[in-house]
Amino acid sequence: MNTVIELTELTKTYGSRRGLTGLSLRVNRGEVFGYLGPNGAGKSTTIRLMLDLIRPTSGTVRVLGCDPRADAVELHRRIGYLAGDFVVDGRQKAGECLTFLGNLRGGVPTARITELADRLELDLSARIKSLSKGNRQKVGLVQAFMHHPELLILDEPTSGLDPLVQQTFLEMVAEAKAAGQTVFMSSHIMSEVEAVADRVAIIREGRLVATDTVAALRARSFLQVRIDFAAPVAAEHFHALPGVTDLSVDGKTLTCAVDGSPDALIKATARHTVTGLRADTQDLEELFHAYYTGEHPTDDSTDGASTGRAA
Numbered sequence: 001m002n003t004v005i006e007l008t009e010l011t012k013t014y015g016s017r018r019g020l021t022g023l024s025l026r027v028n029r030g031e032v033f034g035y036l037g038p039n040g041a042g043k044s045t046t047i048r049l050m051l052d053l054i055r056p057t058s059g060t061v062r063v064l065g066c067d068p069r070a071d072a073v074e075l076h077r078r079i080g081y082l083a084g085d086f087v088v089d090g091r092q093k094a095g096e097c098l099t100f101l102g103n104l105r106g107g108v109p110t111a112r113i114t115e116l117a118d119r120l121e122l123d124l125s126a127r128i129k130s131l132s133k134g135n136r137q138k139v140g141l142v143q144a145f146m147h148h149p150e151l152l153i154l155d156e157p158t159s160g161l162d163p164l165v166q167q168t169f170l171e172m173v174a175e176a177k178a179a180g181q182t183v184f185m186s187s188h189i190m191s192e193v194e195a196v197a198d199r200v201a202i203i204r205e206g207r208l209v210a211t212d213t214v215a216a217l218r219a220r221s222f223l224q225v226r227i228d229f230a231a232p233v234a235a236e237h238f239h240a241l242p243g244v245t246d247l248s249v250d251g252k253t254l255t256c257a258v259d260g261s262p263d264a265l266i267k268a269t270a271r272h273t274v275t276g277l278r279a280d281t282q283d284l285e286e287l288f289h290a291y292y293t294g295e296h297p298t299d300d301s302t303d304g305a306s307t308g309r310a311a
Ligand SMILES: Nc1ncnc2c1ncn2[C@@H]1O[C@H](COP(=O)(O)OP(=O)(O)OP(=O)(O)O)[C@@H](O)[C@H]1O
Pocket: 014, 017, 018, 019, 037, 038, 039, 040, 041, 042, 043, 044, 045, 046, 084, 188
């Protein structure tokens, strides 16, 4: 079985409020899958549906070949889950809490808990209520990883972690992948998942707007172009060119964005004397911002393998 998560036409409404609308998505075994979207986009809703913590209004969910509702006990054993609002009994010491959670999963060797805690610099003897937000998040990470689950579902896993610990976390994800585990992680920051994710999905307002590899998304980003000419040029020579948007001409300087091939712009430019040229690929974070705000067109016109609905 190569598909680990399969969501089909999943819709969740909270009364009159939108949670998710017609979301279809497939995650393959061994993938690290980044699930991105701004606050309120529906990331936690999707994850809660996968774990049967809430029930869909319509649509289906399959996780590890199971129905999250009918096979809840089996699934929870095979999954490592970090909730976005991870909460445990604050009176317990971190080590006691982790041993307890490990026993619920059939027992996890103390050495494994200690190894993870050492890597994350988590003090196992501290009472949970005395820990900072970031240190509590480390307890959440240890409990998700400690039993080597087939599938890790992590909701905003780096929330509250300092950059060094974030780095350690990314190493743990890379190791999980190398061991054949599948990782589904949500985030609202692209740079965080960019380094480890094989593919990313972006959701906005409860709908999937793109699914692709990081490299392919980057290839689809705009080119920001600035051209300096020897003499003033007229904007109308440039602005109907294919792929050219946001055109502005200020005397001898032209700036624009180019979506796709810059061929037409280059040919139009070659009719003039050029004194300077600069072209920068749009920063991935900017590309995501464009998806978030709806400035970037969604990908309905292209096939599901590169965009989407079940990739
Ligand atoms: N229990 C609930 N009752 C009513 N509305 C809810 C409930 N849970 C979520 N929502 C709404 O569903 C939408 C999606 O919320 P969700 O928590 O899934 O987003 P998210 O992408 O995880 O956001 P964040 O990054 O802020 O955690 C939001 O508009 C939210 O207000």
